[in-house]
Amino acid sequence: MDVIGSENIPRNEPLIFAANHNSNMDPVLMGLAYHREFRYMAKRELFRNVLFRWLIVFFGAFPLNRGTVDRTAIRLAISFLEKGEPVLFFPEGTRGDGSHIQEIKSGTGFIIYMAKVRVVPAVIRGSEKVMPKGSKMILPRKITVRFGRPPELEKYFKMPGCRQTYDLITAEVQSAMRSLFAET
Secondary structure (H helix, E strand, O other), rough: EEEEHHHHHHOOOOOOEEOOOOOHHHHEEEEHHHHOOEEEEEEHHHHHOHHHHHHHOOOEEEEEOOOOOOOOHHHHHHHHOOOOOOOOOOOOOOOOOOOOHHHOOOOOHHHHHHHOOOOEEEEEEOOOHOOOOOOOOOOOOEEEEEOOOOOHHHHHHHOOOOOOHHHHHHHHHHHHHHHHHHOO
16 A cells, blocks of 8 residues: 655644545554554444444544534534544545545534534545455555645634635635545
């Protein structure tokens, strides 16, 4: 696995990783690339199986109800950040096919605004070939994880907390992720 851009990750401060999502292996790959524990949101359906739930909780997952505003998951993410723990988001909301960055969910900007922390865009390339959708097999393939420079979001933290501000933050993060994807 190639890891590019580790120097772009701020040290000793809470932060959000905003990464694309193409495989169930992505949280593991991000953990291998980052070398530090983090928390991440995972769809609630993954917590049904007791053994799998134990495994993903052990590796930092917490449940998210998709398709709704999950206030519990949002509060948990913010509380982890307030404790100085990094949080990994897959702001696209679902796995893609690896060909592009999908539209990211608008709740991303809200959480970033509420937490007022830096965001490191990340792109994972090749994970959709390691463990394709629907597969239970892990295949040996080349993986690249690239970390980008955090976009300048502080100006938005001085603006009123409203939908327009959250949308501006979301657009900024999406632009950073798409630029990074084009470089990888």
